[in-house]
Amino acid sequence: FRALHYLVMDFIDGASIGMAKLSMRGAIEAFAKVCRAVEAAHKGRILHRDLKPQNIMVDQTGEPFVTDFGLAKVLAVESSLSVSGTILGTPAYMSPEQAQGKLKLLDERSDIYSLGASMYGVLAKRIPFEAQGVAEMLFQVCSREPDPPRSLNPEIPSPIEAVILKAMRKERDQRYATAGGMAQDLENWLQGRPVSAKL
Numbered sequence: 001f002r003a004l005h006y007l008v009m010d011f012i013d014g015a016s017i018g019m020a021k022l023s024m025r026g027a028i029e030a031f032a033k034v035c036r037a038v039e040a041a042h043k044g045r046i047l048h049r050d051l052k053p054q055n056i057m058v059d060q061t062g063e064p065f066v067t068d069f070g071l072a073k074v075l076a077v078e079s080s081l082s083v084s085g086t087i088l089g090t091p092a093y094m095s096p097e098q099a100q101g102k103l104k105l106l107d108e109r110s111d112i113y114s115l116g117a118s119m120y121g122v123l124a125k126r127i128p129f130e131a132q133g134v135a136e137m138l139f140q141v142c143s144r145e146p147d148p149p150r151s152l153n154p155e156i157p158s159p160i161e162a163v164i165l166k167a168m169r170k171e172r173d174q175r176y177a178t179a180g181g182m183a184q185d186l187e188n189w190l191q192g193r194p195v196s197a198k199l
Contacts, residue, residue: 018053030064035183051114052093091137092127093117099141109172116167124152162197
């Protein structure tokens, strides 16, 4: 008898959040839940490091799931993947510090940037930066401000644009300190309350 190793995972009957047929409000509700899920991972000292619309699945009831923790890192634990100068993740959605290969600077706020970039991609229906190649994309992520999401899709509520742009600040200290803080702003808007983010 030989031992057999295998993985068991839930089957998500749905599509990625970018392909799911969600209303504007439905997408914002889904992202609020995603932020709470990421907050739970962060409380468990886990960074995702590759958050993007393709890694957020939405089932037939509209419930979102954060998937693909293949590049995840346990905070305070050294990893062979965490070498300074190595770029990990998907360029269009990675934070400036991640794009620069400064992996020792990665913390929860890097995932928050990726959450903002993912919201941008889904709600504005275009990735935050468009480039001919990876090098140009990385340069733009590090040095250019994204076009205001509402300039691409005027249906995005102004407070939600403020949330997205706060999450995507170049300087880590100017972003939400926690994914829970970002979730709270999204929940505030959903419940008709003001958000803390300002344009």
